[in-house]
Amino acid sequence: MVAILKRGVTDSQIESLCKWFKSKGLDTHISKGHYQTIIGLIGDTSKIDTDLLEGLEIIESATRVSEPFKSANRKFHPEDTRIEIAEGVAIGGGAFSLIAGPCSVENEEQILSVAKSVKYAGASVLRGGAFKPRTSPYDFQGLREEGIELLLAAKRKTGLPIVTEIMDASHLEFFENVDLIQVGARNMQNFELLKELGHTKKPILLKRGLANTLKELLMSAEYIMAGGNENVILCERGVRTFETYTRNTLDLAAVPMLKELSHLPVVVDPSHATGRARLVHPMALAAAAAGADGIMIEVHNDPANALCDGAQSLTPKQFEKTAAAVFAVRDAIKM
Amino acid sequence: MVAILKRGVTDSQIESLCKWFKSKGLDTHISKGHYQTIIGLIGDTSKIDTDLLEGLEIIESATRVSEPFKSANRKFHPEDTRIEIAEGVAIGGGAFSLIAGPCSVENEEQILSVAKSVKYAGASVLRGGAFKPRTSPYDFQGLREEGIELLLAAKRKTGLPIVTEIMDASHLEFFENVDLIQVGARNMQNFELLKELGHTKKPILLKRGLANTLKELLMSAEYIMAGGNENVILCERGVRTFETYTRNTLDLAAVPMLKELSHLPVVVDPSHATGRARLVHPMALAAAAAGADGIMIEVHNDPANALCDGAQSLTPKQFEKTAAAVFAVRDAIKM
């Protein structure tokens, strides 16, 4: 970390500042120029708060040279991390998975039918919402624990591992047999939940918040990893922008950028990002071309009662076509 | 709610759509024009998901005529709500409160000293962070339950009611004697927490999320109110924009806008919004001029060890001056 001091700072102010840095376990390296004095801080600066430093009267600006995340940092862990979701199913370190299923679990027939279709088309993980975060208290809140039971039934019948969202640490007991626990965008900075998940050994799918930066996403991963659970998969699902034709703006540059910064796998969710079924196919292909380790797609099975399906879901037939094209793009970029 | 159908929709499609609306308890009012057909929906449409409707193949767009929030809506509750924080201390319905105190509770001497200073300057509620949401797991996480004990000690000695932040419903037991419970910006859409707070009778200070709209803020208030707790105070604390000189952008138009939409009181936090002590004074005056029911300001007392105080805190002396100016502006706008 480098701190640039304001002009006119006195020697005794500098001395007292350096004493304080020393009390934090840091060595200092002072360089006085004609116009300004620069202090380089050497040691573990991850515990120093940049905002706090910049708030001091005598400091012009403070710049972190090293990233504030450690466990998630590729610098200290150059190899890609590969996370085993279930026997024979992995994400990252060269392994790729298609994750598919309905927005909400509605009943046994629905989830089983979708599970079979997506497995046939090439998906290796089944998704389905049981606990549903909704903006309005009057909207459907999901089948909750019953939804997880239905997912587990589909898992038993198809062999597909399952992923579903957790909304509160007090629900952890229901997730015992869930293979991959999703933390939704609105809970990306629910730090108490992240800490609890850090005390489990479960693979976690951590979705980027609606207006969060990649650094903040990595710091949230760090919360889980600092607790001892290194099985974190990052998920890009679109950020809020001023665009209104699409629900959010899928940030595909996040895929190679995150992989440069971190060793953790990166999954893309084009369904929630765009909110429009017609855009899911091209965005899934683009995600594959950008190097994603997994793609998560909403699929519904209910042509007779399409009213209850989301604007963003593919039919099983559409998913089949998209899955094939995704694999073709992956082959093309390997060449 | 008004649904505009796409061109070329057939009569049988319209019929089947109306049947579905009826199954949801809604009456329909169809108006066929040369170019398009419009369906007006009459009844309680708060349970209809606009996104879902717009996802249907036959629907061009769906517009809500009535707001999706009800308990918080001024239409159904024209009088301003006044919330009693403690005996003789209220916010809203004409009552105004200055809320002041340190970012973090550090020790008994600090919190008591600040409490006395801010009370002397005209504050009627003491704030102080015990459970601290921090972006990094390596940053100071607050004194937690011990911090609340220290706040309660200061309350006993000064008579000031206290406000402090809750981060997880499982901590509710520690908040029994807290007068006003704060939900922080990052938890504005932690719906499970909101639901739990809806089952208490405690006054809640609900902060707007970093990138959330006023409608989303009101929907989160609605989560608390739907559970039976109508004691919600809304708090504007700045939103994320592209500006970097200030930490966030304080949206003061939110004050009159929220008061037009809702009967709930509105408090402004200029300290977190700007992140710079020098901007707190003018923004506190502007908040008063905009009609805020309360203003929440960070005050520290530690000139000897200023390193541990935030860039955004006022000294007790500065706060005294700001408080006097706030009251002068309130007098001026009454004229």
Add this chain to the structure above:
Amino acid sequence: MVAILKRGVTDSQIESLCKWFKSKGLDTHISKGHYQTIIGLIGDTSKIDTDLLEGLEIIESATRVSEPFKSANRKFHPEDTRIEIAEGVAIGGGAFSLIAGPCSVENEEQILSVAKSVKYAGASVLRGGAFKPRTSPYDFQGLREEGIELLLAAKRKTGLPIVTEIMDASHLEFFENVDLIQVGARNMQNFELLKELGHTKKPILLKRGLANTLKELLMSAEYIMAGGNENVILCERGVRTFETYTRNTLDLAAVPMLKELSHLPVVVDPSHATGRARLVHPMALAAAAAGADGIMIEVHNDPANALCDGAQSLTPKQFEKTAAAVFAVRDAIKM
């Protein structure tokens, strides 16, 4: 267009409103419900200002059923538009072009060398900045007309058509032999410039503004087309978000979304969007997978004096690899 009236509006107010609509050449279709009255407007509503309507005391909300853009609208022009840049070089309607070249034209040797390299690698259009929009008046402003002369020299020697940016209508004389005129992001809503370009017959590459929506981009295309020049190519080059690791956020869903809304070709610029050379390759592949009609990439040729080259430029060798991979992805998605 549909206008929803507020409750309590009187019959004489409705009558006077409808009279005004008629004076604007519109037919009205009134539908009175229990709770609200809806007025459907039939005719050419593109001249009605939605903001103005919503500002009226008696109107709750106004919704445009048809898009406000006409010439650019796919509804009235279902076939993809193919724009001929030069003999044998087209963009759109199935034709794809790689556009490549340096950020700034620096001297004859540089531009000729890059032109030859990118042509060899498969580019069919040469780009190069002559008039440079810079945030600071103290930054290099480009070689201006001299830069265009150098581009024209490279065009003569390689046969590649050229694209370069215009910053003011008064410079149009210098663009006589430029094949494709670029309007930069900061000038997307320089309406006087757009009007002037509408009076030429030149193909225009219109870049999306840094914080503009797709609808605004299409309305700016409409400014050019309304003047009689239908040769408009849209360009996605990233929008401003809160992310700081990348310069901007490339919105690849804009590609299929724009192609659904409009018949105009869509080109993607991954170099400016990301600002980082290492991200250009994966984002170029993703753009191809998303269905772009062209990709514009910065290439420099100056290993000895790399200081003067942008952080976002590829070397000719890197570009060769990227170009080959782009063509492979295009083949894969055709399958």
Add this chain to the structure above:
Amino acid sequence: MVAILKRGVTDSQIESLCKWFKSKGLDTHISKGHYQTIIGLIGDTSKIDTDLLEGLEIIESATRVSEPFKSANRKFHPEDTRIEIAEGVAIGGGAFSLIAGPCSVENEEQILSVAKSVKYAGASVLRGGAFKPRTSPYDFQGLREEGIELLLAAKRKTGLPIVTEIMDASHLEFFENVDLIQVGARNMQNFELLKELGHTKKPILLKRGLANTLKELLMSAEYIMAGGNENVILCERGVRTFETYTRNTLDLAAVPMLKELSHLPVVVDPSHATGRARLVHPMALAAAAAGADGIMIEVHNDPANALCDGAQSLTPKQFEKTAAAVFAVRDAIKM
């Protein structure tokens, strides 16, 4: 400027970098630590492009210690600038002006009537749109030069100086007798226009762009000032955020922040920022409380044909009340 080098950079790379800095007229001050090497640059670094530096393979990050704007910088010009708009009418340096008038100039009777009303209520500058930037080519584009003639007629009859917007440098001839020339938000980075205005001596009202930072606003002021015209007034008029109840989000912290960074006067436009007449009054008071040097408010005079007036305009009667309250707030904050 401080450049932090990457680990592993060789001595010969550092030497060659320093040679390049010297060729730019800069002295270098190298400080080698255990972990990193830092180069301090001494001299006029405003000509060094930070992006370019950060693009170099050997540089980790580059931080500007001094701001890139000079003429607008308070450091080099500690006194507030006072700009004379007309005899006896000034903005800045303690002088405050209310600027008022209609969104668009429509006809002589309208502009004269509004001019008289706002003068009576305390406005000292008349505003009115002649050249109108509109998102759609089909919307009313203003009366253009005829509109300026009508403003000049109102000026002659009332003695009020006038402000109106310029959209292209080629229109400058029409602005000869305009007292204050406005550059609109969409043209804030129309650098060719700014350069031309820098060659005049006219006071310029420079509006902040919809998604621009304060630094970018100051850099655009710098474009005008670098040409020799130091008469620049900055105008905060709201930035784009995700909020939809208001048209834009008025950033009032910009007022004290800009005044800290720069000596130039700062004016606030609450009408365009909020887009809602009911919010103009509280936001005008808040702007006064925040320390604005001027406030610009839309006023219309057309109760009979309110349809043609903006949603954001006050009536003359409303303006009278707002003006009085603004002056009362200014008195209150002086105490």
